[in-house]
Amino acid sequence: DDYRIGLITPPPHQWTKTATALAEDLKAKSDGRINLTVFPSGQLGSESEMLQQLQTGALDFAFLTLGEFANRRDDYGIFLAPYIAKDVPAARKLLSGPTAQKLLKSVSKLGLVGFGYGMAGLRQIVMRGEITSGAQLAGKKIRTVPFKPELDFWVKVGAAPTPMPLPALYDAFANGQIDGMQIDFEGTWNSKYYAHAGTIIESNHMMFPMVAVGSARKWREVSDEDKKLIAEAMATRLDSLVAAYESIDADYLAKLQTSKVPVITVDRTFFGEAIDAWYAEWRERAPLLKELEAEAAAM
Amino acid sequence: MAVGLSFFALLLTGVPIAFVLAASALIYVAVSGNTVLFQSYPSQLFGGLESYGLLALPLFILLGELMNEGGIGRRLMALAMAMMGQVRGGLAYVNLAANVMMASILGSTVAQIVVMSRLAVPEMDRAGYPRDVSMSITAAAGMLAPIIPPSMLFIVYGVIAQISIGDLFIAGIVPGFLLAAAFLVVIAILGRIHGFPANEKMSWNARLKAVVDALPAALIPITIVGSILGGLATPTEAAAMAAIVSILIGKFVYRELEISHLGPAFVRAARSSAVVLFVIAAAGVFSWVITFENIPTLVADWLQGLTTSPIVFLLVLNLLLLLVGMIIDPIPALILIVPVLLPVATDVYQISAIHFGVIICLNLAAGLLTPPVGTGLFTAALMSGIKAERIALLVAPFLAAAAAVIVLLVLFPGLMSLI
Amino acid sequence: MASAANDRAVRAAEHHDTDPSSLAARAGWIGRVSGLIARGEAIVAGSLAALTFLLLLLNVVTRALSVPILWVDELAVFAMVWMAFVGASLAIHHRGHIAVTLVSDALPARPKAWLALTVDLLLLTFILVLLVLIWRWFDPVTALGAEDLEAFSLIDFNFIYQEPTVTLGVPKFWFWLILPIFCLTTTVHSLSNIAVSLGRLGGWE
Ligand code: NA
Ligand code: NA
Numbered sequence: 001d002d003y004r005i006g007l008i009t010p011p012p013h014q015w016t017k018t019a020t021a022l023a024e025d026l027k028a029k030s031d032g033r034i035n036l037t038v039f040p041s042g043q044l045g046s047e048s049e050m051l052q053q054l055q056t057g058a059l060d061f062a063f064l065t066l067g068e069f070a071n072r073r074d075d076y077g078i079f080l081a082p083y084i085a086k087d088v089p090a091a092r093k094l095l096s097g098p099t100a101q102k103l104l105k106s107v108s109k110l111g112l113v114g115f116g117y118g119m120a121g122l123r124q125i126v127m128r129g130e131i132t133s134g135a136q137l138a139g140k141k142i143r144t145v146p147f148k149p150e151l152d153f154w155v156k157v158g159a160a161p162t163p164m165p166l167p168a169l170y171d172a173f174a175n176g177q178i179d180g181m182q183i184d185f186e187g188t189w190n191s192k193y194y195a196h197a198g199t200i201i202e203s204n205h206m207m208f209p210m211v212a213v214g215s216a217r218k219w220r221e222v223s224d225e226d227k228k229l230i231a232e233a234m235a236t237r238l239d240s241l242v243a244a245y246e247s248i249d250a251d252y253l254a255k256l257q258t259s260k261v262p263v264i265t266v267d268r269t270f271f272g273e274a275i276d277a278w279y280a281e282w283r284e285r286a287p288l289l290k291e292l293e294a295e296a297a298a299m
Numbered sequence: 300m301a302v303g304l305s306f307f308a309l310l311l312t313g314v315p316i317a318f319v320l321a322a323s324a325l326i327y328v329a330v331s332g333n334t335v336l337f338q339s340y341p342s343q344l345f346g347g348l349e350s351y352g353l354l355a356l357p358l359f360i361l362l363g364e365l366m367n368e369g370g371i372g373r374r375l376m377a378l379a380m381a382m383m384g385q386v387r388g389g390l391a392y393v394n395l396a397a398n399v400m401m402a403s404i405l406g407s408t409v410a411q412i413v414v415m416s417r418l419a420v421p422e423m424d425r426a427g428y429p430r431d432v433s434m435s436i437t438a439a440a441g442m443l444a445p446i447i448p449p450s451m452l453f454i455v456y457g458v459i460a461q462i463s464i465g466d467l468f469i470a471g472i473v474p475g476f477l478l479a480a481a482f483l484v485v486i487a488i489l490g491r492i493h494g495f496p497a498n499e500k501m502s503w504n505a506r507l508k509a510v511v512d513a514l515p516a517a518l519i520p521i522t523i524v525g526s527i528l529g530g531l532a533t534p535t536e537a538a539a540m541a542a543i544v545s546i547l548i549g550k551f552v553y554r555e556l557e558i559s560h561l562g563p564a565f566v567r568a569a570r571s572s573a574v575v576l577f578v579i580a581a582a583g584v585f586s587w588v589i590t591f592e593n594i595p596t597l598v599a600d601w602l603q604g605l606t607t608s609p610i611v612f613l614l615v616l617n618l619l620l621l622l623v624g625m626i627i628d629p630i631p632a633l634i635l636i637v638p639v640l641l642p643v644a645t646d647v648y649q650i651s652a653i654h655f656g657v658i659i660c661l662n663l664a665a666g667l668l669t670p671p672v673g674t675g676l677f678t679a680a681l682m683s684g685i686k687a688e689r690i691a692l693l694v695a696p697f698l699a700a701a702a703a704v705i706v707l708l709v710l711f712p713g714l715m716s717l718i
Numbered sequence: 719m720a721s722a723a724n725d726r727a728v729r730a731a732e733h734h735d736t737d738p739s740s741l742a743a744r745a746g747w748i749g750r751v752s753g754l755i756a757r758g759e760a761i762v763a764g765s766l767a768a769l770t771f772l773l774l775l776l777n778v779v780t781r782a783l784s785v786p787i788l789w790v791d792e793l794a795v796f797a798m799v800w801m802a803f804v805g806a807s808l809a810i811h812h813r814g815h816i817a818v819t820l821v822s823d824a825l826p827a828r829p830k831a832w833l834a835l836t837v838d839l840l841l842l843t844f845i846l847v848l849l850v851l852i853w854r855w856f857d858p859v860t861a862l863g864a865e866d867l868e869a870f871s872l873i874d875f876n877f878i879y880q881e882p883t884v885t886l887g888v889p890k891f892w893f894w895l896i897l898p899i900f901c902l903t904t905t906v907h908s909l910s911n912i913a914v915s916l917g918r919l920g921g922w923e
Contacts, residue, residue, distance in 0.1 A: 176530030315815030573805020
């Protein structure tokens with residue numbers, strides 16, 4: 001049987017490599033019966049277009065960033081809670097915990113089947129000029145993706161979250177249309193944003209989860225045997241994807257340390273009152289946040 | 300097969316090209332039997348235009364309208380003429396030189412053709428050049444826009460390939476000037492064949508006056524470059540800034556622009572960009588359908604089976620890209636091709652991702668000027684009233700020159716790393 | 719002054735046939751409706767171009783003042799998309815879309831008129847097919863009949879009314895509405911073009 005999986009990341013990205021490995025697994029485990037074709041780089045459209053194609057049943061599977069869900073329902077935003085996971089192993093635990101699973105089930109309301117979570121590197125901050133304290137972030141234009149919880153974090157820090165399409169980001173940062181960006185080490189290195197940076201802040205302040213989903217409409221037609229096979233292969237590959245980010249983050253940080261840009265390491269206190277204020281508001285907006293916090297506290 | 304036949308049948312009947320593409324996508328879905336795609340078809344047609352990068356197109360077209368309305372274009376051309384001696388075909392060279400300057404400001408062929416056809420073609424008309432020839436020179440020189448940095452194509456390629464856009468820009472400089480040099484040779488030959496008129500004789504006084512007259516107009520490129528490098532604007536926003544400056548200069552310095560001219564200028568800009576954007580939307584939905592059927596991967600596999608030599612691979616790729624570029628616009632083509640062919644190029648043939656990018660972008664930029672679907676050709680036709688077929692014929696020598704440059708770059712990739 | 723005259727020539731050439739509205743006026747009431755719609759479309763498309771332009775300027779100003787507004791980019795893109803569809807519809811009225819006229823140019827008057835009619839009919843066919851696809855997508859009958867939109871989505875696997883915009887905070891279908899509008903206006907323009915082509919074949923000229 002022929003299936004298609006779509007994602008927005010380009011071929012060299014870890015998510016695309018995971019999708020390719022998944023396709024190989026499925027082929028091998030089904031004796032060549034299951035043929036999964038990977039469509040990277042948004043070849044089939046933007047994430048919301050892919051979501052629509054999943055809903056109609058044109059597309060079978062996709063790896064979607066959490067933002068596609070967070071902008072539909074506040075509860076999905078809880079994974080963007082600052083410092084909810086202190087490192088990659090903690091993130092890995094939370095993404096397979098009971099709260100995460102509850103949310104994963106609820107994607108059925110969107111006509112989807114949820115298979116599990118992946119992630120990209122933990123979020124860091126890359127700034128022009130020298131930064132030594134969190135107070136210096138006030139008034140700075142920080143490029144973020146337009147997800148509500150993330151924007152809200154930067155508003156509370158006192159910065160001006162600034163939208164900037166990815167293709168415009170390099171020049172905008174080089175020329176100073178923006179003062180900084182929230183990004184992972186992998187992107188900082190691969191797109192050479194560090195070349196125009198004054199400070200790289202190793203903050204590890206946020207996760208960047210991805211959700212692996214399938215089309216509910218198509219899933220009904222898959223045989224039980226293949227359903228089991230696909231779900232298991234997905235789970236295995238997603239788990240190793242998340243686990244891999246521990247070393248990916250460390251490798252790219254080491255690469256960045258070879259550049260001349262100073263890297264400072266900060267923790268929650270760097271952001272002052274902002275994080276408490278964020279939690280106060282989002283506990284109201286997203287009731288599931290408390291459950292996730294309890295899980296994190298128990299770790 | 301059925302799709303190809305209906306495509307050309309519709310095209311030759313004279314159905315507008317945008318509708319040929321959009322209808323072919325529908326026919327393809329029907330033939331392939333994957334009818335579930337019909338449900339996403341309308342939103343894909345809409346989604347093909349939902350991109351920040353495309354905003355540059357209407358904005359630069361608007362800028363061209365306003366520069367013209369305010370008398371700025373005329374004075375910039377006069378300046379370029381004052382700097383040129385009494386050479387045969389002087390204005391043709393002026394056009395090329397102005398295009399090189401524009402290319403270092405603009406990143407899109409279509410936008411550049413729109414602006415330059417407003418600036419250069421009327422002047423060349425006045426000097427006695429046949430309009431089809433002057434429009435073709437302008438259209439061909441538009442190819443420089445996405446090669447000489449900045450470049451919309453390099454930006455899109457850089458994002459897909461995950462390589463530094465800055466490095467790509469640098470790699471484009473030498474090819475850009477090689478291309479300009481090749482075009483210079485073509486113009487020299489055309490000048491002999493067509494007997495281009497020499498520039499009018501200009502007294503030193505007249506030259507000085509042209510320079511002084513053009514000084515305020517120089518604010519336009521200064522605004523564009525300054526607002527980008529000064530961290531005020533993205534390249535698209537810079538066009539909006541320059542448009543404001545054009546209005547101010549046209550109204551208060553040259554006093555040629557009336558506020559009542561603004562409305563019609565906006566309508567004209569909307570009309571010309573809508574026609575081009577609609578072709579892009581249709582090309583987008585067409586390439587989406589093709590991608591869904593996994594055609595690019597099949598082609599990549601076939602290509603890989605042909606040869607083990609990187610040079611042969613690149614040469615065959617060039618022919619293939621010529622075919623792709625005939626039908627599909629550069630940006631959808633990049634999204635279609637790069638994800639499948641880049642890993643083949645870098646892993647199988649050990650070609651550098653940067654060199655590969657420059658060569659792909661050069662090919663696709665040339666595709667804007669090849670029939671049957673050439674947005675650059677169409678834009679030139681739209682702006683001048685000359686038939687697209689006629690322009691296609693006249694740009695052929697320039698495309699041959701571009702092909703020579705591409706082959707040169709394939710054989711000597713070191714040229715791209717000179718700077 | 720000479721260049722101003724040139725400029726007018728360029729503009730005239732842009733609108734291939736000399737006066738489409740007066741031609742359309744000869745096509746009876748459908749032609750008059752098409753002409754009225756076209757006049758409105760020119761104003762709307764021009765205003766959307768102006769809106770796109772002003773939004774980008776707003777972006778520059780607010781960012782310079784360090785108070786960037788999130789939704790400006792998204793709205794500017796939608797304004798451009800609307801401008802493109804409205805302008806593309808207008809271009810049907812003016813027969814301003816770019817086409818290959820190689821064959822048509824080589825034909826004598828009468829076969830040429832038949833070919834023009836064929837193109838008009840093909841265009842109308844495409845628009846009607848698109849209209850059917852859009853009707854099925856918006857599915858207004860089921861949507862209005864359903865208890866609520868969430869129920870509708872799950873029965874129909876159609877989430878059109880639940881799709882959010884990223885930063886604007888309004889449902890996306892308001893913007894998608896340009897597609898049915900486009901189909902309706904282009905249907906009128908196309909019928910008017912057919913009337914004109916038939917008139918030509920009936921011996922107008
Ligand atoms: Na350029
Ligand atoms: Na072409």
